[in-house]
Amino acid sequence: DVLVSSCCSCLLSQSGCSFGGRFYSLEDTWHPDLGEPFGVMHCVMCHCEPQRSRRGKMFGKVSCRNMKQDCPDPSCDDPVLLPGHCCKTCPKGNTHEVCFYDDLHKSYNDRSYISSEENSNRDSAADFVAVLTGVMDSSGVARARFTLTRTSLTFSITFQRMNRPSLLTFLDSDGNTAFEFRVPQADTDMICGVWKNLPKSHLRQLEAEQLRVSMTTADNKKEEIQGKVIKHRALFAETFSAILTSDGVHSGMGGIAMLTLSDTENNLHFILILQGLVPHGISAKVPVRVKLLYRQHLLREIRANISADDSDFAEVLADLNSRELFWLSRGQLQISVETEGQNPRQISGYISGKRSCDILQSVMSSGSALTPGKTGGVGSAVFTLHHNGSLDYQVLVAGLSSAVVGVTIEMKPRRRSKRSVLYDITADFAAAQEERGGGRALGSCGRIEARHIHMLLQNELFINIATAEQQESELRGQIQMLPYNGLDARRNELPVPLAGQFVSPPVRTAAAGHAWVSVDEQCHLHYEIVVNGLSKSEDTSVSAHLHGLAEIGEMDDSSTNHKRLLTGFYGQQAQGVLKDISVGLLRHLDEGTAYIQVSTKMNPRGEIRGRIHVPNSCELGSRGEVVEEAEFDDLVFVRDPAELRKDPHTCFFEGEHHAHGSQWTPQYNTCFTCICQKKTVICDPVICPALSCPHTIQPEDQCCPICDGDCILRCLFVLPGCYFEGDQKMHAPGTTWHPFVPPFGYIKCAVCTCKGSTGEVHCEKVTCPPLTCSQPIRRNPSDCCKECPAEDTPPLEDDEMMQADGTRHCKFGKNYYQNSEHWHPRVPLVGEMKCITCWCDHGVTKCQKKQCPLLSCSNPIRREGKCCPECMGKFWC
Numbered sequence: 001d002v003l004v005s006s007c008c009s010c011l012l013s014q015s016g017c018s019f020g021g022r023f024y025s026l027e028d029t030w031h032p033d034l035g036e037p038f039g040v041m042h043c044v045m046c047h048c049e050p051q052r053s054r055r056g057k058m059f060g061k062v063s064c065r066n067m068k069q070d071c072p073d074p075s076c077d078d079p080v081l082l083p084g085h086c087c088k089t090c091p092k093g094n095t096h097e098v099c100f101y102d103d104l105h106k107s108y109n110d111r112s113y114i115s116s117e118e119n120s121n122r123d124s125a126a127d128f129v130a131v132l133t134g135v136m137d138s139s140g141v142a143r144a145r146f147t148l149t150r151t152s153l154t155f156s157i158t159f160q161r162m163n164r165p166s167l168l169t170f171l172d173s174d175g176n177t178a179f180e181f182r183v184p185q186a187d188t189d190m191i192c193g194v195w196k197n198l199p200k201s202h203l204r205q206l207e208a209e210q211l212r213v214s215m216t217t218a219d220n221k222k223e224e225i226q227g228k229v230i231k232h233r234a235l236f237a238e239t240f241s242a243i244l245t246s247d248g249v250h251s252g253m254g255g256i257a258m259l260t261l262s263d264t265e266n267n268l269h270f271i272l273i274l275q276g277l278v279p280h281g282i283s284a285k286v287p288v289r290v291k292l293l294y295r296q297h298l299l300r301e302i303r304a305n306i307s308a309d310d311s312d313f314a315e316v317l318a319d320l321n322s323r324e325l326f327w328l329s330r331g332q333l334q335i336s337v338e339t340e341g342q343n344p345r346q347i348s349g350y351i352s353g354k355r356s357c358d359i360l361q362s363v364m365s366s367g368s369a370l371t372p373g374k375t376g377g378v379g380s381a382v383f384t385l386h387h388n389g390s391l392d393y394q395v396l397v398a399g400l401s402s403a404v405v406g407v408t409i410e411m412k413p414r415r416r417s418k419r420s421v422l423y424d425i426t427a428d429f430a431a432a433q434e435e436r437g438g439g440r441a442l443g444s445c446g447r448i449e450a451r452h453i454h455m456l457l458q459n460e461l462f463i464n465i466a467t468a469e470q471q472e473s474e475l476r477g478q479i480q481m482l483p484y485n486g487l488d489a490r491r492n493e494l495p496v497p498l499a500g501q502f503v504s505p506p507v508r509t510a511a512a513g514h515a516w517v518s519v520d521e522q523c524h525l526h527y528e529i530v531v532n533g534l535s536k537s538e539d540t541s542v543s544a545h546l547h548g549l550a551e552i553g554e555m556d557d558s559s560t561n562h563k564r565l566l567t568g569f570y571g572q573q574a575q576g577v578l579k580d581i582s583v584g585l586l587r588h589l590d591e592g593t594a595y596i597q598v599s600t601k602m603n604p605r606g607e608i609r610g611r612i613h614v615p616n617s618c619e620l621g622s623r624g625e626v627v628e629e630a631e632f633d634d635l636v637f638v639r640d641p642a643e644l645r646k647d648p649h650t651c652f653f654e655g656e657h658h659a660h661g662s663q664w665t666p667q668y669n670t671c672f673t674c675i676c677q678k679k680t681v682i683c684d685p686v687i688c689p690a691l692s693c694p695h696t697i698q699p700e701d702q703c704c705p706i707c708d709g710d711c712i713l714r715c716l717f718v719l720p721g722c723y724f725e726g727d728q729k730m731h732a733p734g735t736t737w738h739p740f741v742p743p744f745g746y747i748k749c750a751v752c753t754c755k756g757s758t759g760e761v762h763c764e765k766v767t768c769p770p771l772t773c774s775q776p777i778r779r780n781p782s783d784c785c786k787e788c789p790a791e792d793t794p795p796l797e798d799d800e801m802m803q804a805d806g807t808r809h810c811k812f813g814k815n816y817y818q819n820s821e822h823w824h825p826r827v828p829l830v831g832e833m834k835c836i837t838c839w840c841d842h843g844v845t846k847c848q849k850k851q852c853p854l855l856s857c858s859n860p861i862r863r864e865g866k867c868c869p870e871c872m873g874k875f876w877c
Contacts, residue, residue, distance in 0.1 A: 016197045017048035017060035024048045025151045026060050027200035041827070043068045043086040050199065058199070080861035091861075125149045125483070127235040128206065129258075130213050132227035133275045134251040138162060140225045141245045141254030144213055145235065145356060147483060148206065151198050154484050156356040157191040159215070160349075161245045162225065166218035170195065170202075173210040178202050183215075192357035194486035207231075227275070234258045234271045234314075239457040240328070242335050242349040244274070252276035255347055257335050261454045266320045268328070272337060274311040277345055282308055286339055292317060293334040293348075294327050329389040329450035352387045353453045357484035360385065360456070361495070362463050364397070364477035367510025367533030370413070370464075371472065375401050376500030377437065378512035378608070379465050379475040389453065391445040393425065394494060397465055399501030400437035400474060404429055406466035407441050409479075411455065419472070422452055422461070437501075457481065475512070477532055485575055487528050489518035498531070498598060498610040509533075509607050515596045523586060523618035527596070528575040534600055534607065586618040651676035652846060663740075668811055671703035673740055681844045687738045689751050706735055722754035722761045731761070739763055749784035810840035819843075835867035 017024045024030060028048045033040045046064040053059060071087035079088035125147050132142035140162030146155045159165070168181040168191065179202075181193045198206070205211050206229065214226040237260045244255035253276035260269050278286045285305040292300035302315050320328070327333045328351060336348035364379025366372065377399040384392040395407060407429050411420035428443035448456070455461050456479060465475035482490075495514035500507035513531035520526060588594040592613030597606045649660035654667050658676040666674050666683055674683040688704035696705040722731045731737060731754040739752050752763040768785035776786035810817045817823060817840040824832050825847060838847040852868035860869035 017062045019046060019048075019062050023197070024060070024062075025197050025199060026050045026058065032064065080863070082859075082861060126207075126231065128229050129232050129235055129256070129273070130227040130229045131254060131256050131273050131275050132157075132159075132213065132215060132225040133254040135214075135224045135226050137249065137251055138221075138223040138225055139246055139249045139251070139253075140223055141243055142215060142225055142227075143241065143243050143256045144227070144229075146229060148198075148203075149483075151196070151203065152485075153195040153198055153206070154357070154486065155191075155193055155195070156358070156484060157215070158189050158243065158355055159191070159225075160189065160243050162223050163217045163219050163221070164189075165191070165215035165223075167216050168193065169214045169216075171212040171214060172202065173205050178211065190355065190357065192484055192486075192488075192491075194484075196486075232258075232271075232273075234260075238354055239454045240268075240351050241354045242351045244272075244335070244337060244347040244349040246345070246347050253345065253347060255337065257349065257351065259351060261451060265318075266325060266451075268317040268320055269314070270317070270335070271314040272312060274306065274337065274347070277337065277339060277347060278306060278308040278311060280308050286341070289336075289338050289340065290315065291336040291338070292324075293336055294324075294332060299324060299333075325450045329448060329453055331387045331389060350387075353385050353389065354457055355387075358481045359484070359490050360479060361482050361514075361530070362477040362479045363512055363514055363530050363532040364463060364465055364475035365510060365512035365533035366475055367512075368476045368478070369470070369473040370419070370476060371470070372510060373470070373474070374508045374510045375399070375474060376503075376506055376508045377401065377475055378497045378499035378501075378514070379463070379477060380495055380497045380514040381463050381477070381479070382494060383456075383479065385448075385453065385456065389446075389448050389450075391448050391456070393441065393443060393445070395425075395429070395441040395463065396438075396494070396497055397440070397475065398432075398435065398438040398497050399499040399506075400465070400467050401470070402437065402468040402474075403431065404439055404465060405468055405471060406464070408464050408466075409445075410462050410464050411460070412462065419464075423448075477512075482530065482573070485528065487516060487518070487526055487575065489516040489526065490528070493518070495530070496596060496610040496612050498529070498596060498608040500603075500608050502595075502609040502611065503597070503603075503606040504609075507603055507607055509603065511598075511600075511608050513598060513608050513610075515610060515612070517589075517596065517612050517614055519586070519589065519614050519616040519618065522579075523581060523616065525578040525581055525589075525614075526576075527578070528573065529596065529598065530573045531598060531608070532572065534598070581618075583619065586616055589614040590616050590618075649676075649678045651679055651681045651844070653681045653844070655847075668813070680842075683843075684740075687748060689736045689738055691736075702732075704735075704737065706732070747784075810843060810845045812838060812845050817845075834865075 016026055017028070019030075019032065026048055027050065030046055031040050031042055032044055032046050043066055044064055045067050046062055048060045049063055051059050051061045067086055074088055074090050076090035079090055081088045128146040128148065130144040130146070132140075132144060134140055140159060142157055142159035142162075144155055144157040146153055155168075157168070164186070165183050168183055169177055170179040172178045179195045181195070183191055183193075202211065209228065209230045211229045212226060213229055214224060216222065216224045235258065238258040239261065240259040242257040242259070244257065246253050255272055255274040255277065258271045258273075261267070262269065272290070277288070285307050287303065287305050290302040290304065291298055300317050302317075304313050304315070306313060324333070331350055331352035333351045334348055335351055336346060338344055338346040360383035362379075362381040362383075364381065366375040366377055377397065379395065379397045381393060381395040383394075386392070393409075397404060405426070406424070407426045408419075408421045409423040409425065411422060413419050423445050425441055425443055425445070429441040430439055432438035432440070452461070459478060459480045461479045463477055463479055464473050466472060467474040484490075493516065495516050498513035498515060500509035500511065511531060511533040513529060515527060515529045518526045585594065589612065592611065594612050594614075595609050596612055597609040599605065600607045645657055647659065651658045651660070653674065653676075658664060658674075658681070660676055660678055663673060663675040666672050669685075671686045672683045673686065674681055686703040691705065691707055693707035696707055698705045722733070731752075733754050736751050736753045739747050739750050749766050750763050751766055752761050754760075755762055766784050771786065771788055773788035775789070777789050778786050809819070810821075812823075812825065819840050819842055822837055822839045824834050825836055825838050826832050835850050836847055837850070838845055850867045855869065855871050857871035860871055862869045
């Protein structure tokens with residue numbers, strides 16, 4: 001097979017490939033989607049090939065090939081092509097023809113998958129665990145829990161009897177470094193992190209339990225602990241845990257205990273994973289005693305036999321009494337494992353509620369109340385469970401119809417009219433002075449029962465808000481464990497509440513939400529949104545927008561200034577990173593005049609909204625590459641093409657829809673700028689101003705030459721440059737350009753300069769030179785100055801063709817077409833698309849797929865050379 005390198009292949013800091021606005025991991029395969037009207041190319045298979053740079057860094061390169069030549073020859077005389085398939089197959093009568101070919105080429109990382117609200121990201125996640133023990137003269141022990149969601153591996157690690165590690169290393173099956181994580185300094189025994197975009201080779205090793213993880217310290221002791229990453233069935237049910245360590249310095253000895261309570265009885269189930277308790281080389285079974293202790297007093301004891309190769313075992317401590325359950329909830333029960341014989345070895349640890357980097361949180365909405373309603377109010381709560389069983393809570397409510405009379409933590413009602421209140425925290429609630437229907441509760445429950453800790457960590461508890469008008473329940477939300485995703489803002493800040501009452505004008509909705517937003521050192525925006533009770537319709541797509549206000553306190557919904565689409569999502573949460581942020585939007589974030597808004601089909605102008613304040617010092621805009629990426633697990637990135645297609649002012653260009661007023665760089669020439677003006681696409685070439693310096697250079701990443709001067713070059717490497725709102729681009733210090741002003745395009749009568757010393761943009765009108773001729777002419781309508789006519793008028797250049805008077809030409813691919821000319825587009829690897837017709841409409845290329853009639857049959861077929869499927873009876877495949 002001949003592999004054709006795609007122009008979309010890329011070199012990314014994260015190993016993988018970018019193709020068509022989507023990210024694929026190394027070794028992923030997929031059918032490219034060219035968008036409307038072309039659709040998915042089922043006979044083309046793209047592959048993200050692993051490549052290694054000269055420095056040894058892995059990156060991805062996209063290659064695509066036509067699979068049609070690989071199709072098996074049908075054994076029948078009249079094969080048919082089923083919709084969505086590449087290879088022809090025989091009709092039902094030829095039962096020996098089996099359609100398995102397309103299934104063999106389905107992408108492992110299928111980005112078209114959409115999770116529903118019922119299928120949360122936990123359903124598609126896989127959990128792993130590792131016990132890390134000392135390699136050399138270290139008594140340190142760590143418990144590491146990993147969660148794999150698609151190609152991201154998050155980890156939560158707790159450690160004991162060692163200083164905080166400085167480096168975490170994943171080792172592959174050959175002992176080579178697969179991934180390194182620099183552990184940030186902190187005064188805690190918890191380490192949180194994420195390994196993004198695992199290559200398929202490492203995913204396979206993870207599933208095969210062939211990866212190891214190592215942690216080392218940077219102190220004088222240079223300690224190292226290491227362990228094997230394994231999959232364990234008990235992880236999903238675990239609600240209590242313990243790390244088992246030794247009092248002495250025993251390298252390689254330690255263990256963990258995973259525990260849970262029975263759902264109906266007070267039985268404590270546990271599984272022990274032990275390392276080094278039985279020395280290697282001893283093949284015989286060794287008797288051990290497992291003890292449950294309280295302040296060194298023996299409460300329970302179990303005897304078992306273990307070996308060096310089989311040291312894990314499970315047991316049940318039946319019928320814990322009320323005192324044992326109380327000590328369990330307080331973290332005062334100790335579990336101990338001791339070998340019997342002449343040289344006994346012992347490890348032990350205290351049992352407490354399971355700890356991780358996940359966060360306990362709840363979004364309370366009126367749609368989830370015991371009697372569902374639509375008030376537009378919101379409740380947001382964050383909880384912290386401590387080692388001693390105390391539960392801290394921070395609850396915020398806003399937009400309520402009346403005063404709060406009750407804040408309670410409850411179980412699911414056993415009967416509709418019978419609430420099951422566990423903890424009443426109303427005494428800690430204080431109403432907000434500045435707004436009606438708002439307030440917050442800050443406090444701690446110091447006596448959480450062991451059964452309730454178990455239910456809390458199993459997502460079985462709720463928080464309820466009662467008001468004077470709705471005395472049973474106006475807001476209610478399930479307390480859920482939100483899996484860690486790498487966003488550190490969760491641990492440091494409270495989420496921003498999102499409510500219908502904050503929309504302008506207010507919306508009485510059953511939905512509510514909250515969001516974490518932060519800006520990092522590179523001025524990239526990190527966000528995570530959680531929603532509850534969104535209105536459901538046939539189109540369940542949801543879009544979240546980050547708005548910047550032109551004036552404080554005002555919200556002009558018709559304005560598109562600083563309005564950025566964050567992401568679309570289908571489940572209850574979305575997260576991502578926005579890297580190309582304008583200076584204006586960063587300023588609004590810093591001043592607290594920016595908003596997060598979630599819109600739905602039922603409320604396209606906003607269903608819930610919240611004001612966000614993120615202090616930052618990003619006066620010069622985002623730094624780094626201009627990339628927008630979405631990182632979420634149960635969600636997929638969408639640009640809401642259905643809404644764009646419905647807008648009568650939308651432009652269709654190069655296979656994509658563009659909103660009215662938007663501007664972009666076209667694919668056919670990166671030195672052009674296109675804008676959409678009410679269904680009309682206007683593309684203008686970048687106009688380079690004349691330079692007065694004797695020597696110029698042409699940078700590879702710029703369209704215009706610059707002066708080859710010492711000052712210019714020095715400024716390029718020292719100062720970040722200027723941001724110009726017109727073209728929404730950064731300009732290097734000292735460079736000059738003609739300003740781009742939508743919808744007029746590039747203005748030749750003005751020249752802008754980036755002042756490198758201050759980062760300011762200075763624009764001034766062009767002074768036209770004096771002319772000696774009596775009848776000067778303006779050669780092009782866009783020219784600022786007239787000039788004397790020449791005897792011979794040269795033919796129009798490429799950029800002048802776009803600016804000249806008269807009917808505009810169209811450029812598609814590498815070909816130019818006259819106005820009203822029709823053609824069938826050609827797609828690489830596929831050839832001419834005869835079912836799609838394109839035409840030139842006054843400089844705008846428009847394409848349309850042949851409209852096929854609706855068929856009444858359930859198994860249509862497509863004949864050779866035909867664009868539309870036909871009814872030919874039922875076929876088996």
